[in-house]
Amino acid sequence: MCTVGGPVDIDLPPERVQGKDYRCKECGEKFKGVGKKPICPSCQSDDVALA
Amino acid sequence: MIYPLDDEFLLIKGKQSFLLVALVKISFGLCIETADDEYVQGVEAGDLVVVSAPEGGAIEPALMLIDLVRTFHVPLLVLPRDHPGSKRISYVVSVGPEIFTSCSIRRGTHPEQHLICSSDELAGISMKRIEHGVDVFPLPGSIIPLNIKYKIKTDFS
Numbered sequence: 001m002c003t004v005g006g007p008v009d010i011d012l013p014p015e016r017v018q019g020k021d022y023r024c025k026e027c028g029e030k031f032k033g034v035g036k037k038p039i040c041p042s043c044q045s046d047d048v049a050l051a
Numbered sequence: 052m053i054y055p056l057d058d059e060f061l062l063i064k065g066k067q068s069f070l071l072v073a074l075v076k077i078s079f080g081l082c083i084e085t086a087d088d089e090y091v092q093g094v095e096a097g098d099l100v101v102v103s104a105p106e107g108g109a110i111e112p113a114l115m116l117i118d119l120v121r122t123f124h125v126p127l128l129v130l131p132r133d134h135p136g137s138k139r140i141s142y143v144v145s146v147g148p149e150i151f152t153s154c155s156i157r158r159g160t161h162p163e164q165h166l167i168c169s170s171d172e173l174a175g176i177s178m179k180r181i182e183h184g185v186d187v188f189p190l191p192g193s194i195i196p197l198n199i200k201y202k203i204k205t206d207f208s
Binding site: 019022031032033034035036037038039040041042044046 | 078079080081082083088089090091092093094095147
């Protein structure tokens with residue numbers, strides 16, 4: 001059973017999710033993207049670039 | 052085992068818990084809020100949205116939760132480790148092209164979208180997007196997935 005307080009847990013380091021900084025070319029929003037296809041959270045454009 | 056999906060949901064129901072699977076309709080940036088930062092995961096049409104209810108419960112909240120994420124793009128919240136609210140989370144959600152169930156993670160506390168907390172009976176299952184459906188493997192022999200149709204309908208009068 002999935003634990004909510006016991007010892008069974010995968011101990012992952014805090015830096016387990018590493019995002020890259022992106023800037024949306026459409027609306028200028030800056031965000032930290034994860035995954036292979038970054039999409040702007042504000043305008044949903046995939047026209048983004050590494051900041 | 053391959054299960055075709057379009058607008059409907061796939062229910063994988065064990066004796067005491069269940070998984071509900073659906074497809075993302077349109078690409079969007081899924082916001083994942085942790086205690087320290089915000090991450091945005093690009094999800095594509097055809098990716099999976101999976102809700103797990105490790106202790107079972109009503110199906111309807113899981114249906115609503117999937118629509119909150121895939122249709123209304125509600126952000127996912129990740130609790131800090133050892134957060135007292137973790138024990139009150141009865142439905143958890145993950146989004147991505149491939150998702151694995153695990154009973155060895157603490158619910159609501161892991162931002163990795165390829166893992167979802169499950170019960171023992173539904174642990175170790177891989178769900179992978181395919182063209183117009185999902186590939187589920189391995190599925191315990193006693194479980195026969197069901198298709199569910201569900202739509203939100205609001206009448207204003």
